[in-house]
Amino acid sequence: MYDLIRNIIEEDTLSIELVVLNSSQKESLSLNEENNNINRFKKIKRELNKSYLFFDYLKWDKTYYKEDFDAFEKKDGETLLENIETISITPRETKFCDFIEGDDLIKIKDKELDVIIRFGFRILKGNIFEASKFGVWSYHHDDNRNYRGGPGLFWEVYENNPASGTILQILNEKLDDGKVIYRSISNTDLLSYHKNRNSNYWKTSTFILRRLRQLQLFGWDFIENLDTYNESISYNKGIYTFPNNKQTIRLHLKLFFRNLKLNYRNQFYNEHWEVFFKYNNKKYKIQAPKGHWYADPFPFKVDDKTYLFVEDFDVNNNVGKISCIEIEDNLKASAPVECLKEEFHLSYPHVFEYEGGYYMIPETKEDNCIRLYRALEFPYKWEFVKILIGNVQAVDTTLLFHDQKIWLFTNIARHGATTWEELYIYYSDHLLGDWTPHALNPVISDVRSARPAGNFFKNDKGEIFRPSQDCSLTYGYATIINRLIKFNETEYEEKIIDNISPKELGSYFGTHTFNKLNEVEYYDAKKWIYNKNYNFIKFFWSTIGIYHHRPIRLFIKHLLKILIKGR
Numbered sequence: 048m049y050d051l052i053r054n055i056i057e058e059d060t061l062s063i064e065l066v067v068l069n070s071s072q073k074e075s076l077s078l079n080e081e082n083n084n085i086n087r088f089k090k091i092k093r094e095l096n097k098s099y100l101f102f103d104y105l106k107w108d109k110t111y112y113k114e115d116f117d118a119f120e121k122k123d124g125e126t127l128l129e130n131i132e133t134i135s136i137t138p139r140e141t142k143f144c145d146f147i148e149g150d151d152l153i154k155i156k157d158k159e160l161d162v163i164i165r166f167g168f169r170i171l172k173g174n175i176f177e178a179s180k181f182g183v184w185s186y187h188h189d190d191n192r193n194y195r196g197g198p199g200l201f202w203e204v205y206e207n208n209p210a211s212g213t214i215l216q217i218l219n220e221k222l223d224d225g226k227v228i229y230r231s232i233s234n235t236d237l238l239s240y241h242k243n244r245n246s247n248y249w250k251t252s253t254f255i256l257r258r259l260r261q262l263q264l265f266g267w268d269f270i271e272n273l274d275t276y277n278e279s280i281s282y283n284k285g286i287y288t289f290p291n292n293k294q295t296i297r298l299h300l301k302l303f304f305r306n307l308k309l310n311y312r313n314q315f316y317n318e319h320w321e322v323f324f325k326y327n328n329k330k331y332k333i334q335a336p337k338g339h340w341y342a343d344p345f346p347f348k349v350d351d352k353t354y355l356f357v358e359d360f361d362v363n364n365n366v367g368k369i370s371c372i373e374i375e376d377n378l379k380a381s382a383p384v385e386c387l388k389e390e391f392h393l394s395y396p397h398v399f400e401y402e403g404g405y406y407m408i409p410e411t412k413e414d415n416c417i418r419l420y421r422a423l424e425f426p427y428k429w430e431f432v433k434i435l436i437g438n439v440q441a442v443d444t445t446l447l448f449h450d451q452k453i454w455l456f457t458n459i460a461r462h463g464a465t466t467w468e469e470l471y472i473y474y475s476d477h478l479l480g481d482w483t484p485h486a487l488n489p490v491i492s493d494v495r496s497a498r499p500a501g502n503f504f505k506n507d508k509g510e511i512f513r514p515s516q517d518c519s520l521t522y523g524y525a526t527i528i529n530r531l532i533k534f535n536e537t538e539y540e541e542k543i544i545d546n547i548s549p550k551e552l553g554s555y556f557g558t559h560t561f562n563k564l565n566e567v568e569y570y571d572a573k574k575w576i577y578n579k580n581y582n583f584i585k586f587f588w589s590t591i592g593i594y595h596h597r598p599i600r601l602f603i604k605h606l607l608k609i610l611i612k613g614r
């Protein structure tokens with residue numbers, strides 16, 4: 048909240064005209080209230096149906112998975128809001144809802160506000176929805192197509208749902224059923240509720256400012272024409288509530304076995320990527336040297352010769368470089384030749400031709416920028432040219448030359464969003480010129496389709512297609528093929544038309560790059576290989592260290608105390 052308010056105040060074209068404080072002193076019932084006039088078995092049943100074990104879990108979870116940044120840190124907003132008119136009101140309250148009425152409502156309407164942002168109230172009802180030109184905007188920290196009620200972003204963890212959604216909506220009389228004007232999908236952190244909601248809450252603080260800017264640029268028609276605004280949602284599930292103690296115990300058991308599975312895999316297996324290509328439905332694998340694996344295949348043809356650029360990952364040093372392999376006419380692969388190496392990790396060697404020269408934009412996230420290289424002696428010798436965009440955690444940058452402009456697509460980790468989930472576009476008239484951000488950035492905020500996965504390509508009709516990654520189940524789980532629908536400086540729309548599952552390629556668990564050159568298709572795929580250097584003792588102690596058994600033991604001890612002593 049503090050971050051959003053500060054950013055609006057700092058925006059030259061926006062202003063906060065009124066702060067409405069809720070002066071209600073309504074108190075909720077304590078979770079620890081007891082009725083001692085019931086027998087011990089009913090007390091045990093009552094204890095199982097309470098929710099206080101859930102709040103104990105929150106404390107455990109936040110301590111165990113302590114993060115550098117806490118989106119729930121308390122911030123003093125008095126100085127931030129000191130020059131803004133403030134009124135205190137007492138809403139009429141029902142069991143779950145707040146009604147702003149009478150003189151309080153008149154005061155708000157008299158300000159002739161464009162937007163009201165709801166924070167410090169419960170479920171709003173009544174005429175407050177008509178008190179501003181563009182309605183009351185509110186966050187719902189879940190995807191309202193799947194979850195309504197609360198607590199936000201918890202039930203995805205409980206139900207093992209790989210995708211966690213968050214929305215910005217214009218409120219109406221029905222719970223979590225307002226017009227959605229922003230939706231973002233992240234992958235669920237299935238090991239920690241705190242981590243899952245911490246990053247998502249921080250990310251959502253950007254949504255309102257993004258939409259306010261676009262409302263100013265394009266007007267109300269832009270909001271009304273959003274796909275989410277016009278979607279028809281049929282919600283058949285019940286309203287979620289706080290988990291009771293039985294459900295929290297089940298959650299601990301689920302988290303314990305998820306941690307156990309992860310510990311086992313990390314100790315006894317290693318992640319391993321392979322690169323191969325298909326021609327006439329036959330698969331040809333590119334064999335990597337011992338101690339290395341290949342990923343991110345980018346083919347490029349010069350003088351009737353096909354060169355395949357790959358991420359060449361050194362397992363022992365845990366760093367990637369770019370190597371080049373020549374694919375001969377008989378489809379045999381030459382020995383790899385190192386062509387680009389830095390002190391930091393390199394991957395995703397996007398190679399292209401521009402004004403008679405050959406260029407490469409590899410992933411250089413560890414250097415906190417997008418770097419451009421030029422071939423001195425193609426394909427094996429390259430030099431650094433310049434930083435295209437600096438001070439960004441950007442990955443898998445891919446260029447598209449279209450309508451006399453150069454369009455740069457990249458995923459950026461920013462403000463709680465990982466490198467998996469938000470796609471940004473920049474455009475320029477010249478490769479070495481300045482880059483302008485797209486008006487809708489990020490144009491996609493969805494872990495299931497945002498991150499680039501290879502070069503753009505066209506069909507016989509001239510339609511443009513963008514490969515992307517589905518990272519919801521795991522990093523680089525599947526490759527998505529998107530067709531571009533609308534594409535210019537102020538619009539962007541694409542449609543998913545195909546999905547390349549890792550199972551289609553063999554016994555694999557991920558595939559995250561797809562490229563085509565003439566009739567040949569290039570892929571990479573992930574599998575787990577047995578680690579001969581496993582440490583069983585380390586696995587044993589890491590399993591003992593999984594904390595989820597302790598809250599369960601304490602709660603069982605608490606129930607046994609009630610059974611034995613009656614209290």
